[in-house]
Amino acid sequence: MAVATLGADWALDWMQRSAKAVNENRDELIRLDRAIGDGDHGDNLDRGFRAAIDDLVTASPDGPGEVFKLVAMSLMSKVGGAAGPLYGSVFLKGSKAVDGNGELDGTGLAEMLAASLAGLQARGKATTGEKTMVDAWTPAVEAAKAAAAEGKAPAEVLRAAAAAAAEGSDATIPMVATKGRASYLGERSAGHRDPGSQSTALILAAAAEAAESLG
Amino acid sequence: MAVATLGADWALDWMQRSAKAVNENRDELIRLDRAIGDGDHGDNLDRGFRAAIDDLVTASPDGPGEVFKLVAMSLMSKVGGAAGPLYGSVFLKGSKAVDGNGELDGTGLAEMLAASLAGLQARGKATTGEKTMVDAWTPAVEAAKAAAAEGKAPAEVLRAAAAAAAEGSDATIPMVATKGRASYLGERSAGHRDPGSQSTALILAAAAEAAESLG
Amino acid sequence: MKKIINQPEDSLAEFMRGFSKAYHDVVALHDEPLHFARAGGATSGKVGVISGGGSGHEPLGGGYVGVGMLDAAAPGQYFSSPTPGQIHAATASAHGGAGVLHVVLNYTGDVLNFESGAELAEMDDIEVSTVILDDDVAVEDSTFTAGRRAVAGSIVAMKVIGAAAERGDDLAKVTEIAKKTNDAMATMGLALTPCIVPTQGEPSFDLGPDELELGIGVHGEPGVRRVSMMPADDITDALLDAVVKDLELSSGEDVLLFINGLGATPLSEQYIMYNRASDQLEAMGVNITRSLVGNYFTSLEMAGASLTVMRLDDDLTSLFDAPVHTAGWRAGM
Amino acid sequence: MKKIINQPEDSLAEFMRGFSKAYHDVVALHDEPLHFARAGGATSGKVGVISGGGSGHEPLGGGYVGVGMLDAAAPGQYFSSPTPGQIHAATASAHGGAGVLHVVLNYTGDVLNFESGAELAEMDDIEVSTVILDDDVAVEDSTFTAGRRAVAGSIVAMKVIGAAAERGDDLAKVTEIAKKTNDAMATMGLALTPCIVPTQGEPSFDLGPDELELGIGVHGEPGVRRVSMMPADDITDALLDAVVKDLELSSGEDVLLFINGLGATPLSEQYIMYNRASDQLEAMGVNITRSLVGNYFTSLEMAGASLTVMRLDDDLTSLFDAPVHTAGWRAGM
Ligand SMILES: Nc1ncnc2c1ncn2[C@@H]1O[C@H](COP(=O)(O)OP(=O)(O)O)[C@@H](O)[C@H]1O
Ligand SMILES: Nc1ncnc2c1ncn2[C@@H]1O[C@H](COP(=O)(O)OP(=O)(O)O)[C@@H](O)[C@H]1O
Ligand SMILES: [Mg+2]
Ligand SMILES: [Mg+2]
Ligand SMILES: [Mg+2]
Numbered sequence A, B: 001m002a003v004a005t006l007g008a009d010w011a012l013d014w015m016q017r018s019a020k021a022v023n024e025n026r027d028e029l030i031r032l033d034r035a036i037g038d039g040d041h042g043d044n045l046d047r048g049f050r051a052a053i054d055d056l057v058t059a060s061p062d063g064p065g066e067v068f069k070l071v072a073m074s075l076m077s078k079v080g081g082a083a084g085p086l087y088g089s090v091f092l093k094g095s096k097a098v099d100g101n102g103e104l105d106g107t108g109l110a111e112m113l114a115a116s117l118a119g120l121q122a123r124g125k126a127t128t129g130e131k132t133m134v135d136a137w138t139p140a141v142e143a144a145k146a147a148a149a150e151g152k153a154p155a156e157v158l159r160a161a162a163a164a165a166a167e168g169s170d171a172t173i174p175m176v177a178t179k180g181r182a183s184y185l186g187e188r189s190a191g192h193r194d195p196g197s198q199s200t201a202l203i204l205a206a207a208a209e210a211a212e213s214l215g
Numbered sequence C, D: 001m002k003k004i005i006n007q008p009e010d011s012l013a014e015f016m017r018g019f020s021k022a023y024h025d026v027v028a029l030h031d032e033p034l035h036f037a038r039a040g041g042a043t044s045g046k047v048g049v050i051s052g053g054g055s056g057h058e059p060l061g062g063g064y065v066g067v068g069m070l071d072a073a074a075p076g077q078y079f080s081s082p083t084p085g086q087i088h089a090a091t092a093s094a095h096g097g098a099g100v101l102h103v104v105l106n107y108t109g110d111v112l113n114f115e116s117g118a119e120l121a122e123m124d125d126i127e128v129s130t131v132i133l134d135d136d137v138a139v140e141d142s143t144f145t146a147g148r149r150a151v152a153g154s155i156v157a158m159k160v161i162g163a164a165a166e167r168g169d170d171l172a173k174v175t176e177i178a179k180k181t182n183d184a185m186a187t188m189g190l191a192l193t194p195c196i197v198p199t200q201g202e203p204s205f206d207l208g209p210d211e212l213e214l215g216i217g218v219h220g221e222p223g224v225r226r227v228s229m230m231p232a233d234d235i236t237d238a239l240l241d242a243v244v245k246d247l248e249l250s251s252g253e254d255v256l257l258f259i260n261g262l263g264a265t266p267l268s269e270q271y272i273m274y275n276r277a278s279d280q281l282e283a284m285g286v287n288i289t290r291s292l293v294g295n296y297f298t299s300l301e302m303a304g305a306s307l308t309v310m311r312l313d314d315d316l317t318s319l320f321d322a323p324v325h326t327a328g329w330r331a332g333m
């Protein structure tokens, strides 16, 4: 039976799994970004998550809130590109949503993800349908909220979010970009998956796996 | 039976056939020069002979001496590279060897070719065995002299010269260059035909054909 | 990947170290956070001018830092914008007490990171003003996109803006000139072959052996139209038409004509474009009073070029002519 | 052949026309015979300095004509020396009454054509002196070859020689400085990819996807050794070793370190070489008192670079530092 709340261990494991997933999918993310952007998304995130993991190892964060804050700072100071400040906001706002350094139950997770999305949108000013990572985050947050409202366990909430993010990413394929570098292509951006939506799906899948591995 | 002397018509026809041969072998000469030089020999000579033909058409040279002098001036002023001044000297000294604007018999041809070779060597300071066009001209002159001494007709003298030039060019293949651009390669120049010896063989073959076409 | 590098991930650091040693009389390399500043430090009482962006657009990075141009620059990773920390540090290095202008190239990443960098600088009580450059007409300006991109014209903008700061204009005035400069120019480019970012190891895009791409982005972002190879005159006309239309140029006007090479295109090909464009502009009655041709904003070893036209008045002309001493642009001193 | 050209055989003329329009304040293009001269004409009483050689080594041709460098230049076809007529005309344009120095790059074609050009000029009663440059150590100097080749160091030689003429040295003295300059320098280069001469339409040589060629000639003449790709540090060490050995450099000496790009090699890669070479020279106790990095002598769009070291004394240093205003090199004015 799944654990009822997630703490610092889960948060650390999530980040480690994210770093691994990004690293394994580095070339794929580069390929996606090359089609409608400048081809550096895989490199940016790989560098950023490596730096974050290094920082996490030297610091000893007490709870998930501190983990996310450290990750946010690493991403913002090491990544650059659009992904740096955007994922930086995601984790910074997420960290603030974690009450103290408390553990997160299903509802807490859904609230944290909602805060992350709000941070992303405050920074990037994008809404759904603009072919950005917002198109993965928005359905993920909705799915997490629905699962939490049904009283699902944290691992299930995260799995629902991850599945919705993946679908959301699929849905970016036919879209015409109106934000970010891909928007410079206009109609020619249609027919390609948005790289940021794909990295979002990878990162949320890592969150679910980390929770599931707790049993 | 072959004609006994060659005049302006032959000289003009020679130059036209030379221009054609160089043009048809332009890529081959480029390829040879690329292996041990800078790849422009075909382009240099093609440009030079085109210019020479243009100049010949507007001028109306009275005899072979005038034809060769005009060609020498065109090559020297239009070609550049090593081939420009070298072939320039060849035709300039050749033109001076033609008595007045007289017709050339076998002996006259052999003398003219000998003067050409002397001009080439005065300019380029190369001797045989240095992997240059001198290695084609030297046997050509010897063969022409021998044929003339045997009283051969002009066409036969030139055919002998052309055959010897072709053999002389073959002989450059194993040589190590010690003059011209190929000398910068040292030992690595061995195993490749010298492009200038090849163009010499083409030009002397054109001389023989022009004579043979007179019947 | 055939490149003169050691470990791909060390390339940037090694290049920057070599650069700063070779040009130690002009620029200083600062670490943690990484940025370039003038060797002499900030000029007291002068408006500071900084820029920044992804590396690989040579000689940008430190190449335009020096008297008459930038006070500092924040170089990101290859083709990736610098971080807020770098921008903050560059701003502090450039601050001579009269505020700092951020010259930002219009890419989402650059804009976001410069916004955060400006916030950090303002927390230090440095007055920051921002101009966003977007000279590329290949991408239609529309409220439905992130706007137009910034390409080679940016370098001329940095030159003109730097000269205004150097002559003592205040922050408001320098900002105004910066906006005017951006409005006065339009650029469009093309690429024939891609480049390889060392840390990516693969070509930034694929083009057939007989294809070229019009309106290419300087990071290899796809352009407007992929077409079969055409003669230089046709290529030039396609670029010039778009630029002239955007600027609504008319007979009797004075302009700068600027051909920029993307890296692997010989100068001779750039001058062939210049030759055509100048004939066409003259035929329209436009006066080319200033010219610039060369690799001023590359995409590593991409083959291709861009064409920029900038409308000139007396003030912009004298700012363009003002002395400048940087690694990448030197004149009059 | 992907190039921004029209008809291949028109490329040179179109490029030169574009170039001379863009730089009409510095150089003038003269036709029949084709050559470039300073826009203001010869300087009365000054020794004239001319050079010439095949086109494609950009920005050579007209790019180094101007105050502080050349008075005139005779550009040949791509990679083919100019004709005696061009050299004669360039000599006449450069003659200010104090004689003219021919700065000749050591290739048989160049030497032969300059000899004839000098003869023609002397028939006009112009005193001509000649220096033959041969900085390339890749090719062993030996009485059995046509000697060493002239490569990138030639540009530094032209700068130094031009400065000596500009300060008023007479023909004998300028010639002496020219010879001393040539003796003080050594260069070696490498190539990663060939270039395509427009009129040839094919790569100048073939190299495997994982090969490089050490000691390559600037026209694509085969080099010393074809080897597998190596790290930048190893490449740099190989070039530097040959150069240091040739110059018999020793600790405590002052030198110029010059990295030259052949066309398609990004500046960042050139600075990676600079970074390594400067560390190595410093470790030997050699002082790098002057630096130069960039595309000063290209082979069209060849990828590759060369490394030049020049021993400096006070006089050569001040000539290197003297003001210069040409399209390709500008400083101090
Ligand atoms: N305004 C925005 N809001 C949300 N996401 C954005 C925005 N702009 C870009 N993105 C995301 O950023 C991704 C690109 O990131 P990255 O390649 O690292 O940066 P850059 O575009 O600077 O090279 C896009 O795929 C998209 O998902
Ligand atoms: N000193 C010399 N004497 C005679 N022939 C020479 C000499 N130097 C070079 N050549 C000839 O010139 C040819 C090269 O001509 P070309 O390619 O047109 O000139 P370049 O070497 O200037 O590119 C060589 O193949 C060789 O036959
Ligand atoms: Mg990207
Ligand atoms: Mg040749
Ligand atoms: Mg990027």
Ligand SMILES: [Mg+2]
Residues within 6 Å of the ligand: B038, B040, B041, B081, B082, D054, D079, D080, D081, D109
């Ligand atoms: Mg040649």
